[in-house]
Each structure stands twice: as structure tokens, then as C-alpha cells.
Amino acid sequence: MSANKLLNFVEAITRFLETDPNEELILSHGQTLLAELVASDDWLPDQFARPHPQYYQQYLLYADPLDRLSIVSFVWGPGQKTPVHDHLTWGLVGGLRGREREMTYAKQADGSYRVTGSGILLPGQTTAVSPGIGDVHSVANDLPDQSSISIHVYGRNIGRVHRHVFDEATGAEKPFVSGYASDVVPNLWS
Numbered sequence: 016m017s018a019n020k021l022l023n024f025v026e027a028i029t030r031f032l033e034t035d036p037n038e039e040l041i042l043s044h045g046q047t048l049l050a051e052l053v054a055s056d057d058w059l060p061d062q063f064a065r066p067h068p069q070y071y072q073q074y075l076l077y078a079d080p081l082d083r084l085s086i087v088s089f090v091w092g093p094g095q096k097t098p099v100h101d102h103l104t105w106g107l108v109g110g111l112r113g114r115e116r117e118m119t120y121a122k123q124a125d126g127s128y129r130v131t132g133s134g135i136l137l138p139g140q141t142t143a144v145s146p147g148i149g150d151v152h153s154v155a156n157d158l159p160d161q162s163s164i165s166i167h168v169y170g171r172n173i174g175r176v177h178r179h180v181f182d183e184a185t186g187a188e189k190p191f192v193s194g195y196a197s198d199v200v201p202n203l204w205s
Contacts, residue, residue, distance in 0.1 A: 020058040022203040024048060025077050025086065028168065032083050038105055038147055045107045045168060046141040053109035053166055054139050059088060060201050064112075066092035066162045072196040077203070078172045085172045087195075089154075091115065091163045096155030098180040099128055100191075104170040105145035110136040113156065113163025117142065120151045126186030136165060145170075151181065 027048050036044070052058075063074040067090075077086040091113070099120055115136040120128040128151065135157060136142060144150040156163040167173070174195045179188040 019203070020052060020055070021076060021086070021201065024052040025203065028084065029079065038145055041105055041170070042107065042143040042145065042148070045105075046109075046143060049107050049109040049166065049168060050139065050141050053111050053141070056111055056138065059111065059164070059166075062197070062199075063088045063201065064090055064162075064164055066090050066095075067196070068092060069095075071095040071097065071156075073174065073193055074197050075174060075195040075200050076166075077200060078174075082172055083170070085169050085174065087167045087169070087173060089165045089167055091154075091156035091165075093156060093159050093161065097153050099151060099153045099183050100180045101146075101178050102144055102150040102169065102173070103146060103176055103178055104150075104173070105143070105147075106150070106170070106173070107141060107143050107168040108136065109141045109166045109168075110138045111164045111166055112138060113158050113161060115163050115165055116155045116157040118153045118155075119149055120153070120181070120183070121149070122151070122186060128181055128183045128186060 072090040074088045117134050119132040121131045123129050181188050
């Protein structure tokens with residue numbers, strides 16, 4: 016890892032969370048810290064940047080032992096996307112490689128979900144989700160011929176959180192726990 020960038024980010028965001036900030040401050044200051052991390056693409060080890068031919072990959076980079084945050088690399092092969100889903104915690108997303116498309120959703124009176132917005136995330140850019148500002152969305156690789164990678168920071172260990180995927184037309188929800196694509200995390204201290 017180049018110059019321990021991930022370790023520096025883990026230290027900075029952990030110190031910030033120790034000040035017990037409110038969610039609005041976490042989202043704004045957290046995006047600033049994450050933007051510094053994803054400003055350059057020279058630190059993510061190759062084993063946490065590998066696409067799968069069929070499914071997007073969620074690689075755990077760090078999980079706080081007190082469950083205050085987790086950091087994950089999402090690797091999207093061409094054409095890969097998530098279903099409509101929630102997070103049930105705050106989250107920050109930073110583009111590292113490629114181009115991702117996010118569609119945001121709101122629940123309607125009839126129970127269905129309607130698209131309320133769309134955006135593109137490019138390398139170096141950040142965005143946020145949370146139950147307070149909206150955390151139901153879908154994400155897709157917007158490139159037809161190459162992988163895209165984003166770095167996600169969540170207010171809990173997202174691989175253990177009991178969340179939901181939603182049928183856009185009916186609003187039917189199905190519980191899921193995302194887990195992780197690998198059994199190892201990077202050694203931040205090497």
C-alpha cells in the first residue's frame with residue numbers, strides 16, 4: 016500500500032468518530048476524509064480489486080472492533096448491479112476507478128418504490144446515504160467494458176447488518192446480510 020493511505024484514513028475517521036459527532040457532521044467531514052483517500056488510485060491491494068465474472072464483490076478492508084465503522088471496496092464487473100436495497104446506517108461512498116450509476120428510490124403510498132434521482136460517481140468523487148437523507152438505492156457499473164471500484168464507509172459492520180432488498184414494482188421486501196467476498200483483510204501496518 017502506498018504510504019499507508021488506508022491506515023491514515025482509518026486513524027483520521029476513527030479519531031473523528033471519537034468526538035461523538037452527529038450524523039450531519041459525520042456525513043460532511045467523512046466525505047472530506049474519504050475524498051482525500053480516493054484522490055489517488057495507488058493504494059488498494061490487487062486482491063481487493065478483483066472482479067467476479069458474475070457478481071459484484073464486497074471486500075472488507077477494515078472493521079472497527081467496537082462496530083463504529085467498516086470500510087469496504089466494491090468491485091463491479093461490466094454490467095453488474097445491486098438490487099434496490101437499504102443500509103440502515105450512515106454510509107459514505109468514494110469513486111476510485113471507473114464510473115458508477117446510482118438510482119435513488121422513495122417508497123410510494125401503494126408500497127412500490129419510485130426512482131427519485133440518478134447520479135454518476137467518478138474517481139475522486141464522494142456521496143452519502145443514511146436513513147435520515149435517504150438510504151434506498153441501487154448501484155451499477157456504468158461502463159460496459161471494464162470494472163469500476165468504489166470505497167464504502169459505513170457506520171456499522173455492513174457485512175453483518177440485517178438489511179432489505181425491495182421489489183421496485185410491489186415494494187415487497189426480502190431480508191439479507193451481505194457478508195464479504197474474501198476471508199482476509201489488508202495488513203494496514205506492513
